[in-house]
Amino acid sequence: MTRYIALLRGINVSGKNIIKMELLRKALASLPISAVSTYIQSGNILFTSDEKNPVVLEKAIGDLIAEVFGLEITVIVVTPEILGLAIEKNPFAAKTPTDSVQPYIVFLSDEPLAENHEALQAVDFQNDEFVIIGKVIYVWYADSAANTKLNNAIIERKLKIRTTARNLKTIKKLIELSAKD
Structure with a gap:
């Protein structure tokens, strides 16, 4: 299992692209990821997955957000390293x-x-x-x-x-x- 951080672009900024983190965490339960948590409201998702290709995870999370929240959001998945x-x-x-x-x-x-x-x-x-x-x-x-x-x-x-x-500061906290x- 690999630890990842998904960085979402433009979430909950200036009243646009509003996604409640609690609802996002619940929606993410449908994906093959675990140990999901979020940090602040600007779209930082910490999770674990067996998937080795971050691009696959980016697409899965982006597709889920589009389906559940109706938003086309840039998702970039990185590791703590x-x-x-x-x-x-x-x-x-x-x-x-x-x-x-x-x-x-x-x-x-x-x-x-x-x-x-x-x-x-x-x-x-x-x-x-x-x-x-x-x-x-x-x-x-x-x-x-x-x-x-x-x-x-x-x-x-x-x-x-x-x-x-x-x-x-946010990167260090993540x-x-x-x-x-």
Whole structure:
């Protein structure tokens, strides 16, 4: 059995794509996964499965959400080890976060093609910085994540892949919770 974390994009944000976590946990009982728990309302699902292919799990969870809740949601499934590696490789680790400014990690459904990477690099994001390493984008917002052009929508449009972002605090908590289950 492998421990996984499903990261859902755009759940319960600004009154859109509302899914109650209790109802989601109940719906997930129909899938071949176990030890299901959720963390905060933004769509973080911790679970265990015999399935070795995360893409199969992404599709199963996405299809279930579409069927039960009527929402087309990006689902990216990772392991706690992948989250740990993402933290270890953070090129902004030396920067000091504040209440409004902290590093974000954007998880990608696939590695971006070089020409799409270049298209994203060509956009002027003012003082916001990002680094792409494999299937992860590390983001440092100069002001805050709320006041930026460097968001999931533009990243998806330029890279032509699905994404979901989490702040470092959430990622660390997901790693901690996955170790307890």
